[in-house]
Amino acid sequence: DSAIKQLQKEFPPIKNNLILRACRGEPLERVPIWIMRQAGRYLPEYLSLRSEHSFFDVCRTPALCCEVTLQPLRRFDLDAAIIFSDILVVPQALGMQVDMIAKEGPRFAHPLNVPADIKLRIDRSRQASVELKYVYDAITLTRHALNGQCPLIGFSGAPWTLMSYMIEGKGSETHSKAKKWLYTYVEESHDLLQFLTHFIIDHLVEQVCAGAQLLQLFESHCGCLNHDLFIRFSLPYLRQIAKGVREALTRRHIPYVPLIIFAKDAHYALDELCSSSFDVVGLDWSITRKQIRTIRDKYPTVTLQGNLDPCALYASSDDLEKMIKQMLEIFGTKHYIANLGHGIYPDANIDNVKHFIDTVHRISSEMISS
Ligand code: CP3
DSSP states (O other), X not given: OHHHHHHHTTOOOOSOOHHHHHHTTOOOSSOOBOOTTOSSTTSHHHHHHHTTSOHHHHHHOHHHHHHHHHHHHXXXXXXXXXXXXXXXXXXXXXXXXXXXXXXXXXXXXXXXXXXXXXXXXXXXXXXHHHHTHHHHHHHHHHHHHTTTSSOEEEEEEOHHHHHHHHHHSSOOSSOHHHHHHHHHOHHHHHHHHHHHHHHHHHHHHHHHHHTOSEEEEEEOOOTTOOHHHHHHHTHHHHXXXXXXXXXXXXXXXXXXXXXXXXXXXXXXXXXXXXXXSOSEEEOOTTOOHHHHHHHHHHOTTSEEEEEEOGGGGGSOHHHHHHHHHHHHXXXXXXXXXXXXXXXXXXXXXXXXXXXXXXXXXXXXXXXXXX
C-alpha cells in the first residue's frame, strides 16, 4: 500500500499531452485520437492472453490489466490509453455476481426484479476505495509503465446504465424490465440512481488519485429512453457526477482532470449534454453532420469526441480515408478528439485501424499547417 502511494508521487513526465490540450481548446499540431475498446478481441495478442485468463481475472490482476492496456499502444500511434476494466465492476463491488459468458456477454446471477431485492443483493456499506482497489492499483502500475507516452483514461458506467444492467441482468434490446421501474417504482428508482451516483463519484475520484488523467462516463443505454425519461432519470445524475468529482478533487487538492460524457443514442439531448459542465461530449456514430455543425457553432468551448461508425473500418482504405476527411472537415481541428462512435468490433480490420489513426494525424496536421 505505501509502495503504491510512493510510486504515485513519481509518475514519469508526459511526452504527448495532445488530448489534454484538445480538452482546453489549445491550438495543436494535429488532432488527437483514441479508440473506444481499443484493448480488445480484434487484437490477436489480446485473444491469446484471454485464452489463459477469464475476463474478470484480467480485470482483477493489475499486471494483466496493464499488459492489455498497453497492447494497442505497441501497434498504433494512439494519443491516449484507457485502463482495461469494465463498467460492471461497480455492481460486482456492491455485492452482485456478474459473469462474462463467452459469445453472449455479461450475465447477472441474481438481477433485481423488485425494489425489495435491493436490500438482498446490494450491500450499501461497501466502499469503492476498498472493493475496487484492484482497479486503482492497475491504474498506478499502468501510469508508470506508460512512461509518459500519453495520458491514461479512467472510466465508469453512469447510474442509469448500471441500474438497467442490474435489473435486466444482461444486455437487452428494449430494457423494458428496467424501464418498468421508471414508471412503477419512481421513488425507489431515484433512490437507487442516487446511491449509484455517490458510489460512482468515489470510483472516479479514486481513479484520479491512482493516476488517471482523464475520465469518461459511459451512459450507454440512452437509446431506450426518450427526452422526458432522460431528463428525469439520467441527466440529473450525470450533472451531479460532474460537479461531485470536481468538488472532491478540489477538496483533496488534486489537480482537475477533464471529464468526458459519452451518452450513446442521446441524439435528443445534445443541448443538455453540451451545457452540463462536462469538458468533452462524445458523439455516437448516428449523430448527423447537421447536428454536429449545430452544436459545434452553439457550444464553441465544448470539446467534441467521435464519431466514425465502427463499421466504417470494414470499408476499403480509400473509402475510409474519404470518410475521415469528411469527419475532420465537420468537426474541425480545435476542441476535437477523433474516435469511433462506439466500441470497436472484434472482427475489425487491424490494417484499417492503423490507417484510421495515421490518416487522422496526417490530414489534420495538413489542415492545421495550411
Ligand atoms: O475501451 C477499452 O479498451 C477499455 C475497456 C472497456 C471494456 N468495456 C472492456 C471489455 C470499457 C471502457 C468497457 C465499457 C463497457 N462495458 C460498456 C460501455 C461502452 C459501451 O459499449 O457502450 C458496456 C456497456 C460494458 C459491458 C460489457 N462488457 C458488455 C456488454 C460486454 C460484452 C459485449 C461485447 O462487446 O462482446 C463486455 C465485455 C468486454 N468488456 C470485453 C472487453 C474487451 C470483451 C469481453 C471478452 O474479452 O471476452
